[in-house]
Amino acid sequence: MADDSRTENKGAFGSYAAIGDSFTEGVGDPGPDGTYVGWADRFAVLLADLMPENTFRYANLAVRGRLLDQIVEEQVPRAKELAPDLVTFCAGGNDIIRPGSDPDDVAERFERAVADLTRSVGTVMVTTGFDTRDVPVLRHLRGKIATYTAHVRAIADRHDCPVLDLWSLKSVQDRRAWDADRLHLSAEGHTRVALRAAQVLGLDVPADPDQAWPPLPPRGALEVRRDDINWAREYLVPWIGRRLRGESSGDHVAAKRPDLLPL
Numbered sequence: 001m002a003d004d005s006r007t008e009n010k011g012a013f014g015s016y017a018a019i020g021d022s023f024t025e026g027v028g029d030p031g032p033d034g035t036y037v038g039w040a041d042r043f044a045v046l047l048a049d050l051m052p053e054n055t056f057r058y059a060n061l062a063v064r065g066r067l068l069d070q071i072v073e074e075q076v077p078r079a080k081e082l083a084p085d086l087v088t089f090c091a092g093g094n095d096i097i098r099p100g101s102d103p104d105d106v107a108e109r110f111e112r113a114v115a116d117l118t119r120s121v122g123t124v125m126v127t128t129g130f131d132t133r134d135v136p137v138l139r140h141l142r143g144k145i146a147t148y149t150a151h152v153r154a155i156a157d158r159h160d161c162p163v164l165d166l167w168s169l170k171s172v173q174d175r176r177a178w179d180a181d182r183l184h185l186s187a188e189g190h191t192r193v194a195l196r197a198a199q200v201l202g203l204d205v206p207a208d209p210d211q212a213w214p215p216l217p218p219r220g221a222l223e224v225r226r227d228d229i230n231w232a233r234e235y236l237v238p239w240i241g242r243r244l245r246g247e248s249s250g251d252h253v254a255a256k257r258p259d260l261l262p263l
Contacts, residue, residue, distance in 0.1 A: 013056075014056060016085065016087070018043075018044075019075040019087060020066075020127075021093060025040075025064050026040065027179075036256070037187070039194040040194075043088075043194040043197045046203060047198075048263045054262045057262055059259055060256055061075040061078055061257075063075075065094065065249040067094050080121065082259075082260050083121055086123045089124055092152075096145060096148050111155045111159075114159050115159060123162065126156050126161045128152050128165050129148055131166075132145055133173065135173075135182065162201065164197050166196075169193070176188060180234075192210075
């Protein structure tokens with residue numbers, strides 16, 4: 001079975017490239033200049049802290065809205081060209097949430113990309129889906145996401161990849177781990193994922209990613225309904241509109257960090 005906490009060098013990677021979609025780009029976690037930060041950037045900082053100053057290099061190739069085949073076409077070749085010590089590969093989520101998608105088919109295409117990557121880079125960390133039991137927008141897709149997650153873990157076994165298992169990260173099932181759009185993590189959610197990624201590589205981390213959240217005051221049915229109406233107006237309707245027009249949130253968006261640069 002895949003060992004989720006193994007690493008030969010205890011996290012001492014000199015270079016890291018992240019590939020994926022909005023999750024890896026960091027949507028939901030804006031920085032002071034408006035550029036998204038996200039778990040991959042935060043994870044890179046933890047890795048850089050293990051290296052001499054200005055020697056660690058990092059690239060983030062992820063672009064919001066990208067489907068698996070787009071990531072394979074656009075980002076995987078660039079990651080192979082950069083040939084970093086570590087790649088994190090999270091893809092397929094946007095495919096899975098599409099009506100009629102087949103998680104078995106998505107997993108087959110994902111595995112071909114993993115096999116390609118592992119021949120060119122040092123270590124490939126793959127990422128499972130979240131347990132969406134308590135995520136209102138994605139709750140009805142839990143079965144498909146669970147199937148895809150099982151495939152990802154099996155793929156990791158076959159290709160000897162460490163696994164960033166988000167399904168088992170219970171703290172991100174709290175609504176405070178999610179942004180107002182209910183589709184992307186909040187800054188705190190991204191932080192917890194970054195800490196978990198570091199744990200997968202055997203690093204000591206400054207906080208427990210599964211630390212319990214403080215209790216929330218009870219919410220009445222009227223408050224919940226009002227929040228749902230506001231969410232639908234602000235996020236759901238525009239999202240449906242983009243789908244009907246064949247648009248993506250990632251149209252005209254480029255990777256924020258396409259080169260391996262010192263961090």
